[in-house]
Amino acid sequence: MDENQPKHAETAAPKFAAVILAGGSGTRFWPRSRKASAKQVLALDGEQTMIQQTLERLLPVAAAEDVWVITNNLLDDTIADQLPAVRRERILSEPAARNTAPACALTAFLLEKTEPDTVIGIFPSDQVVKDKARFADILRAGVKIAAKGEAIVVLGITPTRAETGYGYIELGGPVEGPDGVPVHRVKRFTEKPNKHFAQQFFTSGNYRWNGGIFLWSASTLANAIREYCPDMAFQLERIAAAWGTDEFEEVLASHYPLCENISIDYAVLEPRSARGEEASGIYCLPGDFSWNDLGSWAALHEHVAGRDFDEVEECNIFEATDPLHVELDSKGNYVFAPGKVVALVGVENLVIVQTKDALLITTRERSQDVGKVVRKLIEAGREDLV
Known part of the structure; x- marks a missing residue:
């Protein structure tokens, strides 16, 4: 194994914090989903709401006290009621919607102050996973990789069709992974290709859907934001300095809206991957746990039909x-x-x-x-x- 590959010596398990992104309004699920009752707090798939399902599958790996939720002030109280095990002070409301990069990075800057080696996992709140045990196994392996150096881990879903609504991950060479989990380096990310390229990616077999699940240490993510989005880093530094004080809400309200409106893919993953397959330190683990991104009514039909019927x-x-x-x-x-x-x-x-x-x-x-x-x-x- 070369020195750039992730090492997995048996040591104490790294500290792990899960961040659930729950700030969207779910407009494609209108008229059920509204600003004050967005899809993440609706029971679209069974009796539990989407965010309750998200937390449930994380708990075998993350303690409830180490779970954070990034949402908005229309949903925060509802989420607190639905997730009583999560600390109320860790359910943070964005003063303004600023896409996923600031939402992902906020917790990194807060934790970096006291626990820079904590591995942070980013999890959308509107996905469904059938094989929860496999999900937990993959997550544990990913945490071990992300705890080493400046590694970044993404979970890649094997495409089932030439989908234009997802981002894609092009796989690089295989490397040795922990616990028998297959691991690949990442060559590049491609955001939502047109139909022609989506078909090429699907046919090649060397691409995975980007499911929006990422793992990295607090210091790795914070430093990446400093490198690629220095203006955003400046604002988040100010916010982190106020964490734990009476001024935190005021500082958050003042500085967070000044962050760039950009996705974490464009802000960090794409520029980091430009270093090259071996130098980027980005690794892809298989999302082979029966995943579905409930992004539309058609996706919900597909999911429910696949669960309950043979003729989907x-x-x-x-x-x-x-x-x-x-x-x-x-x-x-x-x-x-x-x-x-x-x-x-x-x-x-x-x-x-x-x-x-x-x-x-x-x-x-x-x-x-x-x-x-x-x-x-x-x-x-x-x-x-x-």
């Missing part, structure tokens, strides 16, 4: 409806209509979602465009509907 594409999904429903020459539809008897006649691949004040009708193919409806409502002055 053709089955009709009825959620929250009366037990009685009628299906005549209809297939591939998703319906959410609380308490209603629903009849489908001669329709295919529709999404129908009813709430007390809104009705959405679209196709599964166009469900990614539902967020545009929210923009139209805002333009029309109907903030009451968003």
